[in-house]
Amino acid sequence: MEPVDYTLFTSLRYDPALVHSSWNPQSPLTVEAYHLDRLRNAAKAFDWPQALAVVDGPDGARRFHELCIQGAQQHADSGPVLLRVTLSIDGRFEVQTFDPVQWPHDLVSLATFNPNTDKVPYPDALYTVTLDTEPTPVSQFTQRKTTRRQHYDAARARAGIKTRGERREVILYNEAGDITEGSVANVSFWREGRWVTPPVSAGGLPGTIRRWLLEQGRIVEGNIRREDINDGEFVLLTNSWHIVQLGRIQTVQP
Structure with a gap:
């Protein structure tokens, strides 16, 4: 197998205020389940079984949620944070955090x-x-x-x-x-x-x-x-x- 020089990733927004919104009340992470679907589908498409095992099923959802929440809370005590979650071919999860841009309107x-x-x-x-x-x-x-x-x-x-x-x-x-x-x-x-x-x-x-x-x-x-x-x-x-x-x-x- 040729060396893989890339990872899968997904980018999402953490904001405690989202749980009070009409469109994303389930989580402080934007459309959280869809990001898991994205990583799962990509792992299947590239035939990365170790990566798929990390994000598949209830344990995968728990791992993803905990990684995002921990990363966001380490970045800032409160308020929104931008997250970039990467998943490697051997199943390693990593998260990067960034300061958000503040917008003058409801996000949808x-x-x-x-x-x-x-x-x-x-x-x-x-x-x-x-x-x-x-x-x-x-x-x-x-x-x-x-x-x-x-x-x-x-x-x-x-x-x-x-x-x-x-x-x-x-x-x-x-x-x-x-x-x-x-x-x-x-x-x-x-x-x-x-x-x-x-x-x-x-x-x-x-x-x-x-x-x-x-x-x-x-x-x-x-x-x-x-x-x-x-x-x-x-x-x-x-x-x-x-x-x-x-x-x-x-x-x-x-």
């Missing part, structure tokens, strides 16, 4: 934004979103979350995005011209009165917040073509660190 409220009728909420928090200038080939590494992220790094470099803290995102597309995802977020576009996200068959990650929004009927799947993206249109950006954010397409990169 932007999923109800109607660009045709609503005033733009929090315009100062809008992301500037550009299209990549080159296609990204579909692979296991675009469809599973791993630390092998050179394709995302390359797209961000082409867009001139230097740090994660910038309110900027770049949208990727496959070699057939189908939109797949952003470099750090899933994407949804307003089409015929609803938010539409590319299907995972296009080649992007099946994100955890994306999954929640689909199950709640907040977004639907549909094919989005590169040539159908319009300058100035809005785009929902979703991931488990920032949950739901709003961006606007800028077809000419700065």
Whole structure:
């Protein structure tokens, strides 16, 4: 077997206030069970039995929960923390913690934004979103979350995005011209009165917040073509660190 130079990972938000929310009352971790599903499915896809054994079943759920809670509480006594949990081929769990960005709105409220009728909420928090200038080939590494992220790094470099803290995102597309995802977020576009996200068959990650929004009927799947993206249109950006954010397409990169 060739040496493996990457790990599986998932990123999520810890916030004690989540247990009082209407959308995530079960845990202080955002859609916790979905992150376990992500790691399990990736371990199966890559045929990593030792990794799968660590996250499978009730013991796997307990290990994951305890690791996240301990990591968050060691980082800060209270308040939100961003977590990055990695899982290696030999079943080693590790967690990294980061300070969160504070947002001026409820973390899922932007999923109800109607660009045709609503005033733009929090315009100062809008992301500037550009299209990549080159296609990204579909692979296991675009469809599973791993630390092998050179394709995302390359797209961000082409867009001139230097740090994660910038309110900027770049949208990727496959070699057939189908939109797949952003470099750090899933994407949804307003089409015929609803938010539409590319299907995972296009080649992007099946994100955890994306999954929640689909199950709640907040977004639907549909094919989005590169040539159908319009300058100035809005785009929902979703991931488990920032949950739901709003961006606007800028077809000419700065």
